[in-house]
Amino acid sequence: MTFLSDTEAIGRDLPRRDGAAKVLGSATYAFETPLDGAVHLHPVQSTIARGRVTELDTTAAEALDGVLAVLTPGTAERLASTDDRELAALQDEEVGFRGQIVAAVIADSSEVARHAAALVRVGYEQAAHETELRADRDDLYTPESVNPDFPSDTAEGDVDAAMAAAEVTVDETYTTAMYHNNPMEPHATTALWDPDGDGFLTLWDSTQGVHPTRTTIASVFGLDEDRVRVVCPYVGGGFGSKGQPHVHVVLAALAARALPGRPVRLALTRQQMFSLAGHRTPTIQRCRLGADKAGTITALAVDVVERTSRIKEFAEQTGLPARTMYASPNRRTTHRLAALDVPVPSWMRAPGECPGMFGPEVVMDELAERLGMDPIELRIRNEPDVEPGSGKPFSSRNLVGCLREGASRFGWSERDPRPGVRRRGDWLVGTGVASSTYPVNRMAQSTATIRLEGDCYVTEIGAADLGTGTWTTLPQIAADALGVPVSRVEVRIGDTDLPMASVAGGSSGTTTWGSAVVEAARAFRARYGTEPPDGAEATGSVGDPDQKYAKHAYGAQFVEAHVNVDTGEVRVPRLLGVFAAGRIINPRTARSQFIGGMTMGLSMALHEDSVLDPRTGHVVNHDLAEYHITANADVDVVEAHWLTEHDPHVNAMGSKGIGEIGIVGTAAAVSNAVWHACGVRVRDLPVTLDKLL
Numbered sequence: 001m002t003f004l005s006d007t008e009a010i011g012r013d014l015p016r017r018d019g020a021a022k023v024l025g026s027a028t029y030a031f032e033t034p035l036d037g038a039v040h041l042h043p044v045q046s047t048i049a050r051g052r053v054t055e056l057d058t059t060a061a062e063a064l065d066g067v068l069a070v071l072t073p074g075t076a077e078r079l080a081s082t083d084d085r086e087l088a089a090l091q092d093e094e095v096g097f098r099g100q101i102v103a104a105v106i107a108d109s110s111e112v113a114r115h116a117a118a119l120v121r122v123g124y125e126q127a128a129h130e131t132e133l134r135a136d137r138d139d140l141y142t143p144e145s146v147n148p149d150f151p152s153d154t155a156e157g158d159v160d161a162a163m164a165a166a167e168v169t170v171d172e173t174y175t176t177a178m179y180h181n182n183p184m185e186p187h188a189t190t191a192l193w194d195p196d197g198d199g200f201l202t203l204w205d206s207t208q209g210v211h212p213t214r215t216t217i218a219s220v221f222g223l224d225e226d227r228v229r230v231v232c233p234y235v236g237g238g239f240g241s242k243g244q245p246h247v248h249v250v251l252a253a254l255a256a257r258a259l260p261g262r263p264v265r266l267a268l269t270r271q272q273m274f275s276l277a278g279h280r281t282p283t284i285q286r287c288r289l290g291a292d293k294a295g296t297i298t299a300l301a302v303d304v305v306e307r308t309s310r311i312k313e314f315a316e317q318t319g320l321p322a323r324t325m326y327a328s329p330n331r332r333t334t335h336r337l338a339a340l341d342v343p344v345p346s347w348m349r350a351p352g353e354c355p356g357m358f359g360p361e362v363v364m365d366e367l368a369e370r371l372g373m374d375p376i377e378l379r380i381r382n383e384p385d386v387e388p389g390s391g392k393p394f395s396s397r398n399l400v401g402c403l404r405e406g407a408s409r410f411g412w413s414e415r416d417p418r419p420g421v422r423r424r425g426d427w428l429v430g431t432g433v434a435s436s437t438y439p440v441n442r443m444a445q446s447t448a449t450i451r452l453e454g455d456c457y458v459t460e461i462g463a464a465d466l467g468t469g470t471w472t473t474l475p476q477i478a479a480d481a482l483g484v485p486v487s488r489v490e491v492r493i494g495d496t497d498l499p500m501a502s503v504a505g506g507s508s509g510t511t512t513w514g515s516a517v518v519e520a521a522r523a524f525r526a527r528y529g530t531e532p533p534d535g536a537e538a539t540g541s542v543g544d545p546d547q548k549y550a551k552h553a554y555g556a557q558f559v560e561a562h563v564n565v566d567t568g569e570v571r572v573p574r575l576l577g578v579f580a581a582g583r584i585i586n587p588r589t590a591r592s593q594f595i596g597g598m599t600m601g602l603s604m605a606l607h608e609d610s611v612l613d614p615r616t617g618h619v620v621n622h623d624l625a626e627y628h629i630t631a632n633a634d635v636d637v638v639e640a641h642w643l644t645e646h647d648p649h650v651n652a653m654g655s656k657g658i659g660e661i662g663i664v665g666t667a668a669a670v671s672n673a674v675w676h677a678c679g680v681r682v683r684d685l686p687v688t689l690d691k692l693l
């Protein structure tokens with residue numbers, strides 16, 4: 001692979017190309033696509049967690065002025081495939097979780113649809129349900145595949161023997177809560193069936209990937225993919241929950257099928273998003289470390305218990321980061337999955353790595369405490385030479401650089417290691433650190449086309465920009481690959497009429513689509529040289545990734561925490577992250593990603609906690625009034641920095657993904673800083689005041 005070396009546009013702090021349209025309100029989102037004759041859809045949700053619907057009385061709903069139809073399992077069309085039970089909307093009477101869709105109303109306004117939905121009377125035959133994740137219920141565990149390409153368990157050496165022989169050990173259990181992604185723009189779809197011929201379905205859908213959504217929906221409806229178009233130029237956030245279509249997309253298409261030629265709009269309410277749009281499963285992580293007195297780790301084990309839904313398996317890959325972070329001759333990771341009567345979990349920013357670096361990065365702090373060793377020194381001492389497990393060389397690994405740069409910027413060298421001894425007024429003061437990591441993922445397929453239209457190099461690829469910066473960064477990559485000014489490059493994204501693009505997931509977007517754009521530019525230059533004629537066009541696709549190297553981005557998170565001596569309230573005046581994530585395409589959009597991730601990590605540390613009542617299977621705090629997220633009052637300064645990193649092995653741009661790494665390790669750094677402030681170890685997130693008093 002040739003590396004793009006002399007760059008003009010890459011690395012420039014260019015403003016977002018979609019910024020003005022978003023701020024001025026002219027950017028159209030899925031729900032608000034202007035279309036004539038649009039009607040509205042509102043789901044009816046089950047109020048039991050398990051059982052079956054025995055009665056659906058739609059009389060009152062149908063009698064309401066403005067109601068066009070009520071969809072039920074009795075009236076909705078049969079889907080071609082019901083293999084994915086999350087997506088099998090209204091195909092039978094079974095209820096697998098509270099909040100599942102059992103009927104839906106189509107009306108000429110959203111208000112009437114919602115009112116009518118409340119008038120649908122539902123009778124149930126209730127079955128006993130189980131929603132609580134517990135480490136002692138191994139009767140509930142099912143075999144699983146761990147999301148989806150990794151072994152459930154790994155083992156090297158003999159952890160138990162090494163733990164028994166170790167001079168210093170830590171064996172603690174940590175938990176992370178159930179979380180909901182909560183993008184600002186709700187999950188929304190406008191669906192329209194062309195009434196002619198065999199039918200053609202257009203979906204304006206808020207999604208992280210128009211092509212993957214098309215593939216899934218075409219398969220559910222038994223359509224050729226060329227009979228489905230998915231359009232999504234703008235997304236108001238996703239954080240993974242729009243990475244795969246959820247049931248509302250199928251429901252909107254089903255409803256539109258009943259009214260050919262009429263666009264049907266569905267935007268989930270914030271409350272509905274707590275059961276229909278995915279969530280991050282809670283985890284229980286038993287973390288064990290054994291070391292000699294010099295701090296060399298001899299045993300490392302992470303045993304994870306987590307939850308999925310009974311209707312569809314999704315396994316959070318929580319044990320993954322512990323497999324590759326630190327050296328140890330004896331190591332093991334295990335995952336056990338309890339399939340319970342809960343909504344279907346899914347991707348949420350850094351699935352796996354985010355919860356999976358909480359326990360492991362707090363247990364490192366606990367080991368440092370027992371060794372009387374600086375926690376940064378402990379991490380540096382256990383740097384692996386090659387990737388543990390695979391034995392592959394790292395394409396680049398600058399964790400130590402991040403820790404040292406962060407220590408210097410943060411002022412770590414002054415730190416007194418003793419907990420609970422610094423006080424400023426009514427506040428105890430502490431500092432903490434944790435590592436971050438995220439793999440460099442590249443998806444298998446993406447294609448870009450570049451065409452000269454007049455003065456403009458039009459770059460087309462069905463990519464997504466969920467706020468991450470794609471509108472701005474792809475032109476920078478295209479400009480440098482073509483050797484033209486970035487002002488002469490226009491991109492078109494977010495439409496299946498454009499060349500095929502992979503999902504914006506796993507922080508793989510820029511790596512994957514950027515690689516396709518570079519290939520298209522190279523083909524363009526090879527064919528036309530430096531004087532292309534108007535209309536000149538070339539296409540390129542991503543090649544196979546190089547498998548010789550282990551490829552990861554790294555980071556170090558530093559936190560200053562204050563704990564109020566009377567109330568136990570926590571404030572975080574400083575969050576400072578240093579990342580090594582390859583070449584930064586655009587410092588402005590990159591900084592937003594890092595800071596956004598760190599802020600979401602702070603939110604996880606201090607507030608976020610979806611409270612699922614085991615009696616009803618209901619997430620009781622299902623709105624932003626009660627599902628607390630972090631706010632300005634929690635923090636003073638959030639800083640993100642990065643190292644200059646040249647990695648020629650990752651892709652032609654030398655870039656690594658940055659959408660997710662910012663959230664990884666943040667909560668551990670907060671917990672470690674809180675311990676340093678007040679001497680209390682909080683092993684169960686969130687770090688709320690009741691745990692500190």
Ligand code: MOS
Pocket residue numbers: 208239240241243347348349350351504505506507660
């Ligand atoms: Mo990200 S949670 O892989 O969209």
